[in-house]
Amino acid sequence: MVHGDITAMEVDAIVNAANSSLLGGGGVDGAIHRAGGPDILAECREIRAEHGRCRPGDAVVTGAGRLPARWVIHTVGPIWSAEQADEHDRTLASAYRRSLEEADRIGARTVAFPNVSTGVYGFPKRRAAGVAIAAVRGYTSGATGIETVVFVCFGRGNFDLYTEMGCAS
Ligand code: APR
Numbered sequence: 538m539v540h541g542d543i544t545a546m547e548v549d550a551i552v553n554a555a556n557s558s559l560l561g562g563g564g565v566d567g568a569i570h571r572a573g574g575p576d577i578l579a580e581c582r583e584i585r586a587e588h589g590r591c592r593p594g595d596a597v598v599t600g601a602g603r604l605p606a607r608w609v610i611h612t613v614g615p616i617w618s619a620e621q622a623d624e625h626d627r628t629l630a631s632a633y634r635r636s637l638e639e640a641d642r643i644g645a646r647t648v649a650f651p652n653v654s655t656g657v658y659g660f661p662k663r664r665a666a667g668v669a670i671a672a673v674r675g676y677t678s679g680a681t682g683i684e685t686v687v688f689v690c691f692g693r694g695n696f697d698l699y700t701e702m703g704c705a706s
């Protein structure tokens with residue numbers, strides 16, 4: 538786990554907390570497109586033209602443009618509402634799992650995640666941390682080529698949470 542900006546991470550793949558349109562936005566999505574440059578959006582448009590919107594819980598892969606990473610895995614987390622808490626847990630877990638499946642498919646060995654859905658999408662941070670850590674631990678306990686998964690916490694709150702939940706920094 539690190540406390541910082543995912544766009545600076547020197548890993549094979551960074552994960553973007555995108556929206557279903559794949560056409561960019563604010564938060565980490567905006568930061569990745571700003572730092573990575575227009576090539577990322579161009580590839581997102583191609584994916585969108587060919588496969589349509591990215592469903593919540595799914596993930597797609599593009600190059601990383603000017604970023605130090607080699608790929609960007611764009612995943613879409615759930616927009617939080619307390620009425621559908623359990624369903625949102627499952628969708629968030631799926632976003633992490635599908636991102637790791639895509640990482641294995643492209644042969645990425647090191648993967649960095651932001652705290653998906655905990656910003657604009659309003660997912661409670663502690664609940665999201667539990668879902669994220671369980672999903673990653675569950676996936677990486679099975680057959681995978683992934684060697685390292687990094688949780689990149691931009692905000693202090695998430696960093697303290699992941700520390701409290703036993704993630705090594
Ligand atoms: N590096 C790492 N994490 C970041 C960065 C960054 N440069 N910038 C923001 N974050 C963190 C936020 O602090 C938050 O903890 O990413 C986490 C996810 O927040 P959002 O980026 O708001 O993503 P999310 O809550 O999943 O909402 C997605 O927001 O930006 C739009 O287009 C995006 O519509 C989509 C929605």
